[in-house]
Amino acid sequence: ALKDQIQTDVRLARIDIFTVVNYDIDYIEYIAGASRVRYEWPESLVSSVAAARKPQYIRLQTDDGPAVGLLYPVTSEKTRATQFVVGVITFSRANAEILSRAQRLLVISTIGLLIIILLVLAVSYRWLIGRPLSIIVRTIDEFQTGQYVKRIPIARRDEWGHLAEHFNSMAQEIEQVLARNQELTRSLEGRVQEATRKVVELQRQVNQLQQLTALGYLTATLAHDLGTPLHSIAGLAKLLQERGDRPPDEARKLELIVQQTQRLNAVIQNVRRATRPPEPHFEAVSIAELLNETLSLVDPLMQKAGIELQVHLDEQIPQIIADRSRVQTALLNLI
CATH class of the missing domain: 3.30.450.20 (PAS domain)
Structure with missing residues (x-):
């Protein structure tokens, strides 16, 4: 058995x-x-x-x-x-076979577990790191292109959420700063346009005043040049009248000459009075204040022309008694 x-x-x-x-x-x-x-x-x-x-x-x-x-x-x-x-x-070959099978099973189980762990890590990276990171990078790229209203959606309260919150705060501050800069730029543009308009108007007035001054000078010269011979003609006519024993026709013509020379002399005097500049208005004027005011009028034009003007004033300069308008006109002509 x-x-x-x-x-x-x-x-x-x-x-x-x-x-x-x-x-x-x-x-x-x-x-x-x-x-x-x-x-x-x-x-x-x-x-x-x-x-x-x-x-x-x-x-x-x-x-x-x-x-x-x-x-x-x-x-x-x-x-x-x-x-x-x-x-x-x-x-004990059975034990060895069992041990071998156990080892194979352990290897297979280990490989399977590693695969599962890798899959879990891949999915976790995709949802925990990859997706939030891609959203942040895309928002930053859009922000760099000038879309300052873009914000990162805050869906979680982890480190990514804190990062998105800080980025949104920074973007909000940048947007506010840019808005203030734009508003300041518009304000400065308006002020520059207004100053330019004033300068143009003042320049027009200066040109008109220069034309009137030239016309007055020309008129005064003509009046002087015409007045001298008129006085001579009138004097000679009166001298001939005083000699007497003139025929009535000649006496009448001499009287007509005297009357017309007197009328022309009156016209010349009226022209002189019309072209004479107004009486100056004298007052205490600060040189520094007047110069700064004049420079502020021409500053936009000088900046546009690329001219930089440096002014050095002594603070101890006393005030002067002068016509403010005429001095400012002279300064504008010099500048």
């Missing part, structure tokens, strides 16, 4: 039976064909198992590979003494 058992069970390598009398080892029987490997049990080991009446496992190395040996004591029910010791040797 043992032989059949060994032949049918490939895991069995050997079965040995020992009989024990007074704790002496007596090898009683060897079943032919019941052994697959050659092995001799140590007598001391069999004796210790019989004395202890406890089974013992040992690891063996046979010619056919690793094996496990079992010494099992069989005791008597009456005397409780060990009568037989059964030694069984089984191949």
Whole structure:
């Protein structure tokens, strides 16, 4: 039966039976064909198992590979003494196969776990890092193109949310600064246009005044040039009238000459009075204040022409008594 058992069970390598009398080892029987490997049990080991009446496992190395040996004591029910010791040797290839399968399963499980971890990390990066980062970068790019109203939507309260909040605050401040700059620019443009208009009007008045001055000078010159011969003509006519004994026709013509010269002289005097400039209005004038006021009128034109004027005034310059309008006109002509 043992032989059949060994032949049918490939895991069995050997079965040995020992009989024990007074704790002496007596090898009683060897079943032919019941052994697959050659092995001799140590007598001391069999004796210790019989004395202890406890089974013992040992690891063996046979010619056919690793094996496990079992010494099992069989005791008597009456005397409780060990009568037989059964030694069984089984191949441990099954354990090796189980271990190999376990190792393969461990490797496969580890690879699968790593794949799952990588997938989780990829998804986490996509939703936790990639998507918020792409939104921030896209908003910054749009902000750089001049779309200052763009803001980063705050969907979370983590570090990305804090970053978006700080960026939005910075963008709001930049937008306010740009709005103030635009408003200031429009205000400055309006002031420059108004100052330019005043300068143009003042220049027109100056040109008109210059024309009137030139006309007055020309008129005065003509009046002087015409007045001298008129006085001579009138004097000669009166002298001829005083001589008397003139025919009535000549006397009438001399009287007509005197009357017409007097009329022309009156016309010349009227022209002189009309072209004479008004009487000056003298007052206390601050040179520094008048000069700064005059420069403010021509500053837009000088900036447009690329001219930089540097003025150095002594703070101790006293006021002068002068016609403010005529002095300003003279300064404008000089500038």
